[in-house]
Amino acid sequence: MSLRAVELFGGAGGLAIGTHKAGFSSELFVEWDKWACDTVRENSRAGHPLVKDWAVHQGDVRKVDYSTLRQKIDLVAGGPPCQPFSMGGKARAADDSRDMFPAAAEVVRNLRPRALLFENVRGLKRAAFANYFEFIKLRMKFPELSAHVNESWTDHYARLQKEYTSSGSNSLLSYNVVDHLVNAADYGVPQHRHRVFIVGFRNDVKADWSFPEATHSEDALLQSQWISGEYWEEHKIAKKNRPEIDPRKMNRVNKIRNGEIEVAGHRWRTVRDALSGMPEPKTNGFRGWKNHKLQEGAKSYPGHTGSPLDQPSKALKAGGHGVPGGENMLRRVDGSVRYFSIREAARIQTFPDDYELHGSWGEAMRQLGNAVPVKLAEAVASSIATHLNLATIETEETKFVR
Structure with missing residues (x-):
């Protein structure tokens, strides 16, 4: 009805x-x-x-x-x-x-x-x-x-x-x-x-x-990354290009491997999952991609280190005094950072690719941070x-x- x-x-x-x-x-x-x-x-x-x-x-x-x-x-x-x-x-x-x-x-x-x-x-x-x-x-x-x-x-x-x-x-x-x-x-x-x-x-x-x-869990992600390896195979990531496992997660991974923890549901989706199939943003954008331009000026400093590529992102934020750096940046495996494009942030917020955000980069990111x-x-x-x-x-x- x-x-x-x-x-x-x-x-x-x-x-x-x-x-x-x-x-x-x-x-x-x-x-x-x-x-x-x-x-x-x-x-x-x-x-x-x-x-x-x-x-x-x-x-x-x-x-x-x-x-x-x-x-x-x-x-x-x-x-x-x-x-x-x-x-x-x-x-x-x-x-x-x-x-x-x-x-x-x-x-x-x-x-x-x-x-x-x-x-x-x-x-x-x-x-x-x-x-x-x-x-x-x-x-x-x-x-x-x-x-x-x-x-x-x-x-x-x-x-x-x-x-x-x-x-x-x-x-x-x-x-x-x-x-x-x-x-x-x-x-x-x-x-x-x-x-x-x-x-x-x-x-x-x-x-x-x-x-x-x-419907999704961290345990399923840990299993996919550090036990079966399916996550890396899906994204065609060679071992030399993979990050080190977070030592704080090692004990839980071992419990999953030994059957002490029953894994249920789908794995958490990561930033890498969200951006799959997208080209790297450029300053002039890409034909066929809405809101996908590179925003210059991203810097990493204590408390503003960006979202790791192989985990769910940090919560995108609107920011009362402009867009904060850490939450709206991507942190690559090598530690380098850049800002998410508007389209990438929209994907992280699970908006459709053909849904266009209007306004400047900061304005569009504010809308996404509030969404x-x-x-x-x-x-x-x-x-x-x-x-x-x-x-x-x-x-x-x-x-x-x-």
Whole structure:
């Protein structure tokens, strides 16, 4: 069946592309940043099959007229700005004007979707934010309990707690909400990217859902590299050109070899996997490759050593004061470094090769650094879609029997 989604804080489109690939149609895509909107709009104008029908709204999610959406919405999804919770930011949470979780809950209240999906940095689960994180989840659970005028978040939190611990009103809109911390590498993304997902199903949807299990593992990568050697054979890397094994991994490799550790799933995908088949970027770019130009000036120094070629990359970052060096650089086996091209970074974020990022190198890298990896978004959204479809069938069959 057709499933309809609204995307908030859409950025360059990573989460929305993932939900689209999972079977949701994007009824509305909301993003305030001009360059990110340009990226989506230009790909739409070019007829990109994943985004060509999107309705892009550039502006504040709090100022959108959602009453124009005539059909019922199955999913509200989005990645509210992470700066209020980022370990690299000022970590002011509710005191940061960029905290958009309450605004997201208001959209849920307006649209009453059957499910919700929000993503943010793992810093959201820091001990310093423990109470506020619980507030966010209760705010999503009871979206109709909006804040009173001039009410502090702590007073609002107290009201939500009372509702949660009382018998509640049968007429009150509520969601069954869970959260889950993941590493994107465990879902086939060639990048260490730890993120928190908040997923909820409306209380009349019997979804019987849990977060999808990991499909990829470090143990499978270690086995492929240091026991079977399949990884090196696949990439046609001679022994003299292979890196030394990390001594910290030797004990685990021996346990895998001796059968003390059972290896499951596919191997983690590495930077080398992600860039397979791509030419080395040049300053003038390459015909037939979008966004694949060499950015000069990469330097290695303590704390900024780049991503090793034969591991998942470090988490790409947007950077509040320009793009940081270490996270967005490739480190070759010989220790030399260069910046990832925009196209290479897009591959690491699992965007399609024919999806073009707009803006300068720094601007495009900022968009990618803020994005949800498409493959991770698709894995989570596919699981939600499956359960929504099953829940709908069960509801219809129950009505039919009655």
